[in-house]
Amino acid sequence: MNRTRGAVLAGLSLSLVLSGCGSDDDGDGDSGGASSSGSSSAFPVTIEHAYGETEIPEEPQRVVSLGYTEQDAILAFGVVPVGVRYAFGPEDDVFFPWADEAAGDAEPEILDRTEVSAEQIAALEPDLIMAVTAGLTEDEYETLSGIAPVVVQPAEFPAFGTPWQDQTLITGRALGQEERAEELVAEVEAQFEEVRAAHPELEGKTLTLSGPAYEGEYPFHASSDTRTQFFLDFGMVNAPGLDDIAGDEFYGTVSQEQAGLLDADVLFWQSGSDAERAEIEGDPILGSIPAVAEERDLFIEGSDYDALQFSSVLSLPYLLESFVPKISEVVSGA
Secondary structure, eight states: OOTTOHHHHHTOOOEEEOTTTTOOOOOOTTSOBOOTTSOGGGOSEEEEETTEEEEEOSOOSSEEEOSTTHHHHHHTTTOBOSEEEOOSSOTTOOOOGGGHHHHTTOOOEEEOSSEEEHHHHHHTOOSEEEOTTSOOOHHHHHHHHTTSOEEOOOTTSOTTOOOHHHHHHHHHHHTTOHHHHHHHHHHHHHHHHHHHHHOGGGTTOEEEEEOSOBTTBEEEEOTTSHHHHHHHTTTOEEOTTHHHHHTTSSEEEEOGGGGGGGOOSEEEEEOSSHHHHHHHHTOHHHHTSHHHHTTOEEEEOHHHHHHHHHOOTTHHHHHHHHHHHHHHHHHTTO
16 A cells, blocks of 8 residues: 555554453553643533544543544644554654644654554553544444544544544544634634635636556545545535545546546646656556646645645645645646
């Protein structure tokens, strides 16, 4: 599994190792924990979600970030998780540049991407497990709830489809900082509005978010995916027909014969390496798509790629500043 398989990465099944959940080991008190910025008077808090509701009895002090991109939403409130799920990038560093200041010199326990041990989580002695971007099954949720309160995605959103605004508000409420959450959302939404005003040429333009071929087919992200929502939030729209193909999923694929369905005003390629870019550029089928032939395609790579995968309250301001001018150049035919 490589870095550009954002949709597939997000869909990895979580295999819980159920033995020894009641570990008596002490967690590492130096690996992080809640700050004093929360409000203890806000508790107890009850959060409704896809599997019912979770009560958080008191202000969390030891938070586990189980979602693939959960750490950003937690760090935004001055809370450093004691454990963080690895998603991609350097295996010894789960904090990306836009989150480094908030993370400080913390060194949380890094949890495996494909197999999370319930015993390992229990050893961290968490009092809250945030899993809005984890894609847990209900059985997995029930198992982890035996360790600490668990918060998953709201019922109205598919797994991995919770918009950054909702995730920020949910996380703020879980940490006793609901008012701060509303402020953060308002601040970033204002930045999106500034972009819309500064770049009217992007309004209504169609997009497709894709990547290298996967098992002989070409992937794309639906409108419900958090990465696609980045583009929608400043006025672009997903290419016609793609959401119908994806159905209830946050992504879909088209065959080589259907590659033309990927065409849009701007075709975005997620590329995590030089080899993957070369694979896309060397594919004659993709090269025949009008957006490619007419140079209306754009590669998302490096730190832009990383920021898009997170699509968080911390990474989006970075991406707005870094990537939107490049989109404008393509749309304007520069």
